[in-house]
Amino acid sequence: MDNQLDSFFGAMADPTRRAVIERLTQGPAPVSELHAPHDIALPTFLKHLRKLEDAGLVRSEKRGRVRTVHIEAAPLAVAEDWLARQRRVWEGRLDRLSHLADRLPPDVS
Amino acid sequence: MDNQLDSFFGAMADPTRRAVIERLTQGPAPVSELHAPHDIALPTFLKHLRKLEDAGLVRSEKRGRVRTVHIEAAPLAVAEDWLARQRRVWEGRLDRLSHLADRLPPDVS
DNA sequence: AAGTTGGTTATCCATGTGGCTAAGTATTGC
């Protein structure tokens, strides 16, 4: 996809995928274990995993017949930073507004 | 949609929509001004705005023929919190692992 | 009153997404 944020936010915009991420923060797990709590077919679930992997949120290795998946935390931090930055601009605007309000009588017609 | 996070992350998974949010952190603006920098047709752009509004990220009022849009910052904070929580669990796991490592000789067979 | 401006509504289209089943491959256990 375009931006890294595109694929990240796209990946998080689904409850199944968020649940997988939540689970993986507690440590790696094989595909079958990740799939177990979700009431959808395995191939469908694999497509979700694929999307997480494409977004760089997750990595996996196969040993024998079992594929173990682990989280890649960096992208989470990138998105968190983006959101924090927006919030700071927003809050900064509020600050500037209140400062303006302080100086309202002299400055504004 | 399902969760509030669904519609939030869904809304952010598009560069046009993120650009609108970035612009709106600096203050409200009419639709035409928001649309100007984007090289897409107005009706297409309006669909993006609609999605932002559906996700509760933005609100708008119409006065005369001009509709003014302003940001609703709360959902940003909700998502930021969710991400921060994931990060804390992830980091907590690392902490526990290192603590475990400290106690490795006595505790582990 | 006529024209311009700022949105809005209605359709349409190609592609993406999330779901399924069926069938296949490769390990591992007996």
Added chain:
DNA sequence: GCAATACTTAGCCACATGGATAACCAACTT
């Protein structure tokens, strides 16, 4: 070797998404 396990690939389907045009309405401007 055979069966069970753990994915994997292929194909199908309904609906959502992001894009477009055309036509419309309402409110200013002149």
